[in-house]
Amino acid sequence: MKKLVVYLGLFLMGFSSLHAQKIDRKKVVGRHNIINTKIDTLSTLTVGNGKFAYTVDITGMQSFPEFYKNGVSLGTQSEWGWNSFPNPQNYKFDETLKAYDFNNDGRKALYSVQLKEPERNKEAVDYYRVNQHRLQLGNVGIELYKKDGQKAKIADLKNIHQTLNLWTGIIESEFSLEGTVVKVQTASFQNSDKIGVKIESDLITQKRLKVFTRYPSPTGQFLDDAAFYGNENDHTTKILSSQPTSGLIHHQLQSSDYYTQFYFSEGILREAGKHYFVYEPSSKTKKIELSIEFSAKDPKSSKSLFTDAESESTLGWKSFWESGAAVDFDGSTDPRANELERRIVLSEYLTKVQCGGSNPPQETGLTFNSWYGKPHTEMHWWHGVHYALWGRPEILEKQLDYYFRSFEKAKALAERQGYKGVRWIKMSDNEGNESPSSVAAFLIWEQPHIIYMTELLYRDKKDKKVLEKYKDLIFATADFMADFATYDKEKNRYNLGKGVIPAQEVFPAKDTYNPTYEVAYWDWALKTAQQWKERLGEPRDKKWDDVISKLSPLPVQDGVYLATESAKDSYTFQKWMTDHPAVLGALGMVPESPKLDKKIMKNTLDTVWKKWNWEHTWGWDFPMTAMNAARLGLPSKALDALFMNIQTNTYLKNGHNYQDKRLRIYLPGNGGVLTTVAMMLEGWDNSKGEFPGFPKDGSWKIKAEGFKKMP
Numbered sequence: 003m004k005k006l007v008v009y010l011g012l013f014l015m016g017f018s019s020l021h022a023q024k025i026d027r028k029k030v031v032g033r034h035n036i037i038n039t040k041i042d043t044l045s046t047l048t049v050g051n052g053k054f055a056y057t058v059d060i061t062g063m064q065s066f067p068e069f070y071k072n073g074v075s076l077g078t079q080s081e082w083g084w085n086s087f088p089n090p091q092n093y094k095f096d097e098t099l100k101a102y103d104f105n106n107d108g109r110k111a112l113y114s115v116q117l118k119e120p121e122r123n124k125e126a127v128d129y130y131r132v133n134q135h136r137l138q139l140g141n142v143g144i145e146l147y148k149k150d151g152q153k154a155k156i157a158d159l160k161n162i163h164q165t166l167n168l169w170t171g172i173i174e175s176e177f178s179l180e181g182t183v184v185k186v187q188t189a190s191f192q193n194s195d196k197i198g199v200k201i202e203s204d205l206i207t208q209k210r211l212k213v214f215t216r217y218p219s220p221t222g223q224f225l226d227d228a229a230f231y232g233n234e235n236d237h238t239t240k241i242l243s244s245q246p247t248s249g250l251i252h253h254q255l256q257s258s259d260y261y262t263q264f265y266f267s268e269g270i271l272r273e274a275g276k277h278y279f280v281y282e283p284s285s286k287t288k289k290i291e292l293s294i295e296f297s298a299k300d301p302k303s304s305k306s307l308f309t310d311a312e313s314e315s316t317l318g319w320k321s322f323w324e325s326g327a328a329v330d331f332d333g334s335t336d337p338r339a340n341e342l343e344r345r346i347v348l349s350e351y352l353t354k355v356q357c358g359g360s361n362p363p364q365e366t367g368l369t370f371n372s373w374y375g376k377p378h379t380e381m382h383w384w385h386g387v388h389y390a391l392w393g394r395p396e397i398l399e400k401q402l403d404y405y406f407r408s409f410e411k412a413k414a415l416a417e418r419q420g421y422k423g424v425r426w427i428k429m430s431d432n433e434g435n436e437s438p439s440s441v442a443a444f445l446i447w448e449q450p451h452i453i454y455m456t457e458l459l460y461r462d463k464k465d466k467k468v469l470e471k472y473k474d475l476i477f478a479t480a481d482f483m484a485d486f487a488t489y490d491k492e493k494n495r496y497n498l499g500k501g502v503i504p505a506q507e508v509f510p511a512k513d514t515y516n517p518t519y520e521v522a523y524w525d526w527a528l529k530t531a532q533q534w535k536e537r538l539g540e541p542r543d544k545k546w547d548d549v550i551s552k553l554s555p556l557p558v559q560d561g562v563y564l565a566t567e568s569a570k571d572s573y574t575f576q577k578w579m580t581d582h583p584a585v586l587g588a589l590g591m592v593p594e595s596p597k598l599d600k601k602i603m604k605n606t607l608d609t610v611w612k613k614w615n616w617e618h619t620w621g622w623d624f625p626m627t628a629m630n631a632a633r634l635g636l637p638s639k640a641l642d643a644l645f646m647n648i649q650t651n652t653y654l655k656n657g658h659n660y661q662d663k664r665l666r667i668y669l670p671g672n673g674g675v676l677t678t679v680a681m682m683l684e685g686w687d688n689s690k691g692e693f694p695g696f697p698k699d700g701s702w703k704i705k706a707e708g709f710k711k712m713p
Contacts, residue, residue, distance in 0.1 A: 043073025052358020062175030062186030104501030136375020198311025327708030348657025408434025423481030590629030621671025
């Protein structure tokens, strides 16, 4: 009886503790709502649903796209919106290939690289780098007119006040033009590529406010800021239907076409210029609603207006915020606590809006193109892992659809280079079509990602259905990884390389072998693939075991891990201390391995911290460093890494990770923050104690719920 009382008491204590930790999620999210009171091209706001996003200026719409094009530009992008320029020269992808035999074993593997000559091959490379490219679907904004009939400029807008309500995903914007107030509400539908808008102003009754839609041209450049209006004869747009409360436009490009469906309060949709259309509302009212849907096919959808978008957005975002994990730092005395919480909440919002589809996202999401809009699979870890650790594995699982669709192309790439299994394509479109690159072609650290991410899905519920669903991907990936390792007879070991560019991309493929991070990741991933074999009741793969047992040790010199075994001057040659300090990923991103000595890794962290050229790093390098420090039992250093005062570690007012004038947003940084914080809170396999990544000096008051451990 006494035992029963004790157990009951312990249970009630546990329940009381859990109850005390319950987080007021709406309060946490709400205290980071974004408020804009001035024009700032880096403070634009976005609504969306993960597959479609619409970014707005201070009017709540895309009224001044050219003004914002060098900031966080006013993009409208979707998963399906892709285009290719014509190929009148009939370039073949084979013309981008070059044979290499890095290890003198007669392999003659064919890689798609950026050839400089002969001229036709160079042109073929240029063509396949640009095509396919992701489309900017259209600018939808407000035309405003002054009393003298002149079109208003952005500088004419006064008394600006704009709020993004993160809990509902709705943007409320207010401003005045010559003393007349304009109020705008903007929301995204959650199950279609459609926005809803409500506008209220006396300018409507004065016929001084209209809504325009303008269709830009694809730039064919590295970036596409949604404001290029040249090449207007290379595409066509026309109204298919114009009714008193609706309209339909068809846009035809070189290799793709799509539709824009409008529903609105009473008015008329008319053509106002080439690729430029205007909805003129009736002057009988000062309040209008409208919806604009972009679709690859004639949508034939029923009428819906802002109220429908408002309802979908409110319900969808409430469901999102109430799902998965949450953290509350209120009451902490560390001065960085509120900023960390802000970065977390805004990163949750941005990654949900921009990275929730069925593909690895591009690094600039659905705002503007970088690398022609193509996803980079080596970044998928940073885009996707946090969803599983934050208790939202269904979003990660959706992204993994890409690997099924691109499987045959990844298999063909491996075969082209003489390897077994599948070699996942680093830079591709959504269907896995390869893009030439003299860096991407030789990267290998994207290969184990699918094993890591599916392992997280399995760990979530230990459901054998996950093993069955992904086993073919995992085993084919492991087949490639084992076959890619080169046997060194002299040392009786397997090497990675030559013919490798590591995650730290400054090293040349022809000379590089055994990069520390990749060797550690290879070891973990092959062992995990074997665990999948055992879980499914299948025999272990003998070749994988041979590679595991003989894989090169992590390269060490003077008590410090080298970036690669081929770079004995890793910490004396300046170039080798730029770009990603990926050596730290061998403990942090990758779980602790029997190959790894934590004392040596501690020396490595100290060396990198002191010697690295941090000004030449990227946004995810700081979370990676923090994960390394946390696993080494250095929580204060982990926080210092997250808050290192470096430009590429900047988080703008809207939450975006700013890199430079070229990459004004960089979503791997946001995903990195979420992954690292989850790890610092919940820990990792065999970590000790509560919140192992945070200092125990009393400066952090933490409530956390719903997190999952890292491997």
